[in-house]
Amino acid sequence: MKKVVIFARVSSTNGTQDYERQINDLQALASANNWTVEAVFAEKVSGAKKNTERTELMNMIDYINSHNIDKVIVTELSRLGRDTLQVLQAIEILNQNKVSVFIQNYNIETLTPEGEINPMSQFLITILAEVARMERKTIRERVASGYQNFRNNGGKVGRRIGYTKSDEAMREEYAEELRLLKRGYSLRNTSKLTGTSINTLRKLTQLT
Secondary structure: OOEEEEEEEEOOOOHHHHHHHHHHHHHHHHHHOOOEEEEEEEEEOOOOOOHHHOHHHHHHHHHHHHHOOOEEEEOOHHHHOOOHHHHHHHHHHHHHOOOEEEEOOOOEEOEOOOOOEOHHHHHHHHHHHHHHHHHHHHHHHHHHHHHHHHHHOOOOOOOOOOOOOOHHHHHHHOHHHHHHHHOOOOHHHHHHHHOOOHHHHHHHHOOO
16 A cells, blocks of 8 residues: 655635645545555745745655655645746655655656656656746846846946855855755755755765
8 A cells, every 4th residue: 555645735815725625635536546645744825935945845855755655646736836946846856765746637646656757747847847947048038137237337246356155154045955965865855955056065065
């Protein structure tokens, strides 16, 4: 019998009703498939946060790693995060831990019974990845345009020559990354959760 956890995401205005609907739907799904629900995690929709700042997501990841959970079940893909990049990061970190995500409204899961990437879910994730790439490209273009406008008006950007961050500044800026590294998360998994490059994380390991 497969062991699963339920992950729900609810709004702050209609949280209780939406939460109960998701839990009821997913408990019925688990019962129909002879899965055992070991735990339920739910978070309220809030402002922009890194995955590492999402308490319930981090609690769930810790739980599945210590309880040999087989699957995470959600009613729909958007329940994993507020935007495409956040969803992708959550899926990747779970897949790397050999925990499949079952998405009820698509009736697919991210891993096969053998623990390999499911081709259909990979197709969906590939589309999402492209959407995320386009979103990041748009953001970069806006930032570049803002920098150029600043320069055109006589401003200067970038670090002054010879500038390096102090250890204290690094600890403050990368507090979440350091917390994960100290808890034993690998460089790759920490990078997936935070978006911080592996090269930067290697430097941070010298501060732990």
